Amino acid sequence: MKRMIGSMILALLGIFAATNVASACMFFYYQPKAPKALMGSR
Amino acid sequence: MERLAGQMGQWLADQFNWSTDEQEIATFSLLLMISAGFTLILLVLFGWLAGVLAEILVMAGTAAILRTFAGGAHLSSGWRCSWVTAAAATAGALVARWAGPLAARWLGEGVPWVLLGVGLAVAALMARRAPVPAPEKPLRSPRHRQILRVLAVGTSLLWAVVAAVWAGRGELPPSLWLASTFGLLQEAFSVTPSGGRTARWLDHMLLQSFTKGGERV
Numbered sequence: 653m654k655r656m657i658g659s660m661i662l663a664l665l666g667i668f669a670a671t672n673v674a675s676a677c678m679f680f681y682y683q684p685k686a687p688k689a690l691m692g693s694r
Numbered sequence: 695m696e697r698l699a700g701q702m703g704q705w706l707a708d709q710f711n712w713s714t715d716e717q718e719i720a721t722f723s724l725l726l727m728i729s730a731g732f733t734l735i736l737l738v739l740f741g742w743l744a745g746v747l748a749e750i751l752v753m754a755g756t757a758a759i760l761r762t763f764a765g766g767a768h769l770s771s772g773w774r775c776s777w778v779t780a781a782a783a784t785a786g787a788l789v790a791r792w793a794g795p796l797a798a799r800w801l802g803e804g805v806p807w808v809l810l811g812v813g814l815a816v817a818a819l820m821a822r823r824a825p826v827p828a829p830e831k832p833l834r835s836p837r838h839r840q841i842l843r844v845l846a847v848g849t850s851l852l853w854a855v856v857a858a859v860w861a862g863r864g865e866l867p868p869s870l871w872l873a874s875t876f877g878l879l880q881e882a883f884s885v886t887p888s889g890g891r892t893a894r895w896l897d898h899m900l901l902q903s904f905t906k907g908g909e910r911v
Contacts, residue, residue, distance in 0.1 A: 658710025665723035676765030676825035682775030683828035687718035
């Protein structure tokens, strides 16, 4: 159960992070350094 | 913000036994959420206190939508970004509230044409400059850049048509179309070299001027 909750939280956070990486800049004037795992193919 | 997101990411990774990559992604996502959430709270608070909540949300919303595809100048911390975004949107919203009715009277029947012209000019600028990536997240794929450019131009053109039609029908109060125009122009300025220089100067000035809890914010 705990593992499933962890996977769900990670999936939601991952979708949000991927959306940011796919856009030019999301949300105002700050862009934190994107994780390498999400930047591999870009 | 960075520290809070890092602590939350670390806690989640410990709880669910995540890998380093998974922890990094979670921390990045949490930092985006905290930064955006804090900025939205400031925008609503400033807008409510100044009595220009609708204008502030329209201005910030217009800039944020175009920024999603066009990118632009950045500040180097979430705190500075939030305060500068809220301050700029409040100032723009107050001017829009005051000057909107005057501009509508002065322009008369020409309002839709002016909005159409602004939208077309911004679309031309986007075709030339967008997307402007952040060093923290470079856009290396030409196809990705091309898609974002098309979306930035399309968003500007869509804005031009919608704003012109709504304002022409009188369905949009002057303060709101002016606030939206300010948002569009703010984002347009952000993709220019001058916008980048202004953001760096602002970042430097704020870095020199403010500290929080003994550290620079």
